[in-house]
Amino acid sequence: MQSEVNIGMLGHVDHGKTSLTHGLTGVWTDTHSEELKRGITIKIGYADAIFRKCKKCNVYTSTEKCTKCNGKAEVLRKVSFLDAPGHETLMTTAIAASSIIDGAILVIGANEVCPQPQTLEHLMILNILDVKKVIIVQNKIDLVTREKAIENYKQIQNFVKGSPAENAPIIPIAANYKVNLGSLIQAIEETIPTPERNLDGNPKMYVARSFDVNKPGTEISSLNGGVLGGSLIQGRLKAGDEIEIRPGLRKEEKGREIHENIITKVEGVVAGNEKLEEGRPGGLLGIATVLDPALTKADGLVGNLIGKPGTLPEVVDSVVAEYKLLNRVDMENPPLKINEPLVVSMGTSTSIGYVEKVKKNQLFLKLKRSICIEPGSKIALSRKLGQRWRLAGFGKLL
Numbered sequence: 001m002q003s004e005v006n007i008g009m010l011g012h013v014d015h016g017k018t019s020l021t022h023g024l025t026g027v028w029t030d031t032h033s034e035e036l037k038r039g040i041t042i043k044i045g046y047a048d049a050i051f052r053k054c055k056k057c058n059v060y061t062s063t064e065k066c067t068k069c070n071g072k073a074e075v076l077r078k079v080s081f082l083d084a085p086g087h088e089t090l091m092t093t094a095i096a097a098s099s100i101i102d103g104a105i106l107v108i109g110a111n112e113v114c115p116q117p118q119t120l121e122h123l124m125i126l127n128i129l130d131v132k133k134v135i136i137v138q139n140k141i142d143l144v145t146r147e148k149a150i151e152n153y154k155q156i157q158n159f160v161k162g163s164p165a166e167n168a169p170i171i172p173i174a175a176n177y178k179v180n181l182g183s184l185i186q187a188i189e190e191t192i193p194t195p196e197r198n199l200d201g202n203p204k205m206y207v208a209r210s211f212d213v214n215k216p217g218t219e220i221s222s223l224n225g226g227v228l229g230g231s232l233i234q235g236r237l238k239a240g241d242e243i244e245i246r247p248g249l250r251k252e253e254k255g256r257e258i259h260e261n262i263i264t265k266v267e268g269v270v271a272g273n274e275k276l277e278e279g280r281p282g283g284l285l286g287i288a289t290v291l292d293p294a295l296t297k298a299d300g301l302v303g304n305l306i307g308k309p310g311t312l313p314e315v316v317d318s319v320v321a322e323y324k325l326l327n328r329v330d331m332e333n334p335p336l337k338i339n340e341p342l343v344v345s346m347g348t349s350t351s352i353g354y355v356e357k358v359k360k361n362q363l364f365l366k367l368k369r370s371i372c373i374e375p376g377s378k379i380a381l382s383r384k385l386g387q388r389w390r391l392a393g394f395g396k397l398l
Contacts, residue, residue: 003283011107045083103133103192203235212297226296246372303349323395
C-alpha cells in the first residue's frame with residue numbers, strides 16, 4: 001500500500017516536530033549519528049502512517065484498533081510525513097522538503113512566545129511554495145497552564161492573520177504523551193485531501209535522499225545497488241525501467257564544474273518496508289538501482305532529477321527568474337547587488353548563485369553547481385546578512 005499524500009512537518013527547532021511524527025507513525029526520524037548526538041533534525045526525516053476510523057465511536061487513529069472501544073478501525077488512507085529541520089542554518093533542507101509536499105503541519109510550542117524565528121521563516125516558505133493546505137499544531141500544552149495555553153493560542157491566531165494559514169485549524173496536543181492525536185488525524189483528513197495525479201506522463205522524481213543500504217564489511221558479491229529516495233511528481237516507475245539521473249556525476253576540471261548524466265536501471269520500488277509492483281505519485285518512495293552504492297551514500301545524489309532517458313530538461317549553470325524580496329520586520333533586506341552570493345533553493349537542489357544582473361523584477365544568476373529543473377519551478381533565495389544566511393526572497397524560473 002503506497003501513501004497518497006506527502007505532509008511536511010515544519011516549525012521552530014525543538015517545538016516537537018520529530019516527537020509528533022513519532023506519535024503518528026511510531027518511527028523516530030532522527031537516525032543520523034549527528035542528529036542523535038545534538039538532539040535536532042539535520043536531514044529530511046520521513047515516515048509513513050495508515051490512518052483509520054472507528055465508525056462505531058467516530059474515533060480517528062493511526063493504530064489498528066480503536067483507542068476507545070478496542071474494536072477494529074477501518075483503513076482510510078496511508079500518508080507520508082517529511083520531518084524538516086527547524087534550525088535556521090538548515091533552512092535550505094526545510095525548503096527542499098517543502099518542494100515535494102501536498103500539505104503541511106506547522107508545529108508551534110505552547111511554552112514559547114509565538115512566533116519564534118523559524119516559525120516565521122517556515123510560514124514564509126509555505127507562502128513562497130504556495131502550500132495552502134495547512135494545519136497548525138499547538139504542541140507542549142502539558143508544559144503550560146490553561147491561561148498560558150489560551151494566551152499562546154491567541155498569539156498564533158494573530159501571527160497567521162493575513163497569510164494562507166489564516167483559517168487553518170489549530171489543534172492543541174501533547175506529542176510526547178500522544179494526547180489529542182485523534183483530533184489531529186481528523187483535521188488532516190478534512191483539510192489535506194489527496195490531489196489528482198498525472199499517472200500517464202513521463203515519470204519525474206526529485207531526489208530528496210540517497211543511501212548506501214549495505215552494512216560495513218559486506219562482500220562485494222553481496223552488495224546491493226544504491227537507493228534513491230523521493231517522491232514522483234508524475235508518471236510511474238517499476239522494476240526493469242531504465243532511468244536517467246541529471247545533472248548526475250559532478251567533478252571539477254580546470255576550475256570549472258562538469259557533469260555527466262547517469263543512466264541506470266530500477267531494481268525495485270519500496271514504500272517504507274513494503275515492496276511495490278509500481279511506484280506512483282503521492283508518497284515517499286525508495287528506488288533501488290544497480291548504481292555503485294558509493295555514488296548514493298550520504299545523500300550524494302540529492303538535488304538530482306530522475307526520469308526516462310531523453311525526457312528531462314537540460315542541465316544549466318545559469319538561470320533567469322522573476323523574483324521578489326521579502327519585506328521582513330526582523331531584518332533589513334536591501335536591494336540585491338551585482339556579484340552578491342545567494343543560496344538558491346530549487347526543487348530539492350541547493351546551489352550558490354552569483355548575481356550577474358538585476359533588471360526590474362528579473363534576476364540573472366550564475367550558479368556554482370549545475371542544476372536540472374523544470375522551467376516555472378518556484379525558487380527560494382537566502383542571502384548572508386551578518387554571519388548568517390537568511391531567507392530573503394523568492395521567485396519563479398523563466
